Structure formats: structure tokens, C-alpha cells
Amino acid sequence: MNKKLLLSVFLIVSASFANWIDQNSTISTDLNDISFVDNDFGWAVGYKGNLLSTSNGGESWTPQNSNTVQNLNSIQMLSNSLGYCVGNKGRVLKYENNIWTPINPSETRDFFGVFLLTKTQDGL
Numbered sequence: 001m002n003k004k005l006l007l008s009v010f011l012i013v014s015a016s017f018a019n020w021i022d023q024n025s026t027i028s029t030d031l032n033d034i035s036f037v038d039n040d041f042g043w044a045v046g047y048k049g050n051l052l053s054t055s056n057g058g059e060s061w062t063p064q065n066s067n068t069v070q071n072l073n074s075i076q077m078l079s080n081s082l083g084y085c086v087g088n089k090g091r092v093l094k095y096e097n098n099i100w101t102p103i104n105p106s107e108t109r110d111f112f113g114v115f116l117l118t119k120t121q122d123g124l
Contacts, residue, residue: 023058033085035077043095045072045085051093051100066093066100074113086111 029047036042044052044061049068052061066072070088077083083095088110092103 023061026061026063027052032072033074035075035083037077037079041077041080043075043077043083043085045075045087047071049087051075051085064100067102068093071110073111076114076116078116084114084116086114 027046027050029050031044031046031050031052033046034042034044040055040057042054042058043064044050045066049066049070049072051064051066051072053064054061066085068087068091070091072085072087072091072093074087075083075085077095081095081097085093085095085100087093090105090108090111092105092111092114093100094103095101
């Protein structure tokens with residue numbers, strides 16, 4: 001019984017680390033979430049409004065202008081040209097055609113998640 005449990009744990013741990021490679025994000029603050037639309041294009045959000053993008057599968061990251069110092073907590077990209085991220089104090093940003101634009105909801109509480117089911121004209 002112990003040998004089966006040990007083997008199961010070893011296989012699970014081995015599988016968990018099989019495809020992960022450390023990458024340098026070029027920033028010193030924490031990142032909170034990441035969203036990839038395919039094997040190449042992805043975005044990450046984090047503390048102090050940090051927003052990064054990659055077009056080469058994470059080999060290099062480019063800072064994006066979020067126009068906020070609020071922590072960004074969650075991001076979901078629907079395509080290379082459409083996505084949303086949310087953060088503290090009601091911060092909501094929409095990404096469309098290479099530009100991040102603030103959306104001003106009436107809510108001022110912190111947002112910790114965003115999940116979109118389909119592409120919509122006005123988003124959230």
C-alpha cells in the first residue's frame with residue numbers, strides 16, 4: 001500500500017513540474033494572474049497596476065500602460081485584441097486593439113476575479 005501511494009505522489013509531482021520553466025518578468029512586484037489566448041500571446045497583471053504582455057510564449061515580457069497604480073488582480077483575454085482585467089477600488093480595464101481603457105463601474109470595492117463566457121460589445 002505504501003509503495004503505491006509513494007509512486008502515485010511521485011507521478012503527480014513529476015507531472016506537475018514537467019513543463020514549467022522559470023522566466024524573468026522584468027518587474028520586482030508580485031504578479032496576481034495570467035491569461036494566454038494561444039501558445040504565444042499572453043498577459044499578466046499584478047501589484048501597483050503592473051500589466052505585462054508576451055508574444056513569444058513568455059520568453060520575454062513587455063510592460064503595458066495600465067494608467068493605474070491600483071493592484072490588478074485578475075485578467076481574462078478573449079483574443080489577441082480583446083480582454084478585461086480587474087483590480088482594487090473598482091478598477092476595470094478593457095483591452096481592445098492594443099489599448100487598455102478604463103471602464104468606470106459604480107462599484108468601488110476590490111475585484112478579485114473576471115470571467116467572460118463570450119465576446120460582447122460592451123463586455124462586463
